[in-house]
Amino acid sequence: MMEDFWDPYGEPPEEDPDELEDDGLPPIHTLTLEGLAPLRPELISGVLRESGKMLLAGPSKAGKSFAMIELALCLSAGKPWLGRFECKAGKTLYVNLEIDRNSFLYRVHDVYQALFPDEDIEHPSFLKNLTIWNLRGYCIEWPHFVETICRRVKHENFEAIIIDPFYKLNAGSENDAYQMAQFASGLDCIAKASGAAIIYCHHHSKGDQGWKNSMDRASGSGVFARDVDALLDIIELELPPDRQREGVTAWRIEGTLREFPKFPPVNLWFEFPVHRLDGNGTLQDINPDEAAPAWQRGAKARKGKAKQAKQSKKEAFDTAYNALCLGGDAPTVQDMIEYYTEQNEDGEVQKPTS
Secondary structure (H helix, E strand, C coil): CCCCCCCCCCCCCCCHHHHHHHCCCCCCCCCCCEEEEEEEEEECCEEECCCEEEEEEEEECCCHHHHHHHHHHHHHHHEEECCHHHHHHHCCEEEECCCCCCHHHHHHHHHHHCCCCCCCCCCCHHHHHHEEEEEECCCCHHHHHHHHHHHCCCCCCCCEEEEEEHHHHHHCCCCHHHHHHHHHHHHHHHHHHHCCCCEEEEECCHHEEEEHHHHHEECCHHHHHHHHCCEEEEECCCCHHHHCCEEEEEEEEEECCCCCCCCCCCEEECCEEEEEECCCCCCCCCCHHHCCHHHHHHHHHHHHHHHHHHHHHHHHHHHHHHHHHHCCCCCHHHHHHHCCCECCCEEEEEECCC
């Protein structure tokens, strides 16, 4: 048996060859390029292969769950997702951790009718491929979740497992690289046990995201971006007044892919409850802040700070004015000056500081 600890500067302990045969890891092979096994089939064309891992990242209330429901239905039906990405038809499991069960079912119903208006809602041809596991209200620790789902899906032949959202999984601090590496290993376990692709969604970090690279927008550790085979990031586009429509928002999806070339940004309209492809190129010339020159981004940031400072001064002035009005009479200019005037330790009058 190998020692639990050995001196890295000394001689390693002798290893028993028989023990290495049963260490739970695959054997080491000499490289050969003959008789290569075929690549795994594409589940989402040009984005994700079977048994791969994909993350959809976006800001809060960006319609990520709607996009995930759209994907689940398109995978079940073998229809293009977002009008852009062809999907292989197959069984799909949707793990709903966030939305009330009845609300979630109504949401699926609404998305189904919007995506497939010609389908008979009473006798759907492909909904048999979609399985829902509602877990809202169940506080499950990540190791227990991995163990349980691996056991339940082992013989179900799912093509995809969608987990929505990450933050409900109790998988540790999203800023801790070690804990997120353990989370990523858990996803690998689920993929290996089920043979399915694992797809989940996560939120952006706080603050303006336009200037960031798409790989850096997801909140927390960089493990999120580095681990998955496909990172799809969605960001809102700020529309000029002449293109704005009530109840309709504009979005752009960018992809960082391990198995495929990067695809051109995909522009979308979101009109409840579904996303629609911008087929006529209306959004083509609208760029988030990251596409602007550095001086332009800096000017916008300074403008925002100046606006905030102006608002703070106005609030301070209103506070002083209202305080002086408590005496019954409107304050004079001199009253306001005296209110703002500070005195030093010797009682000498100083000029107002703001």
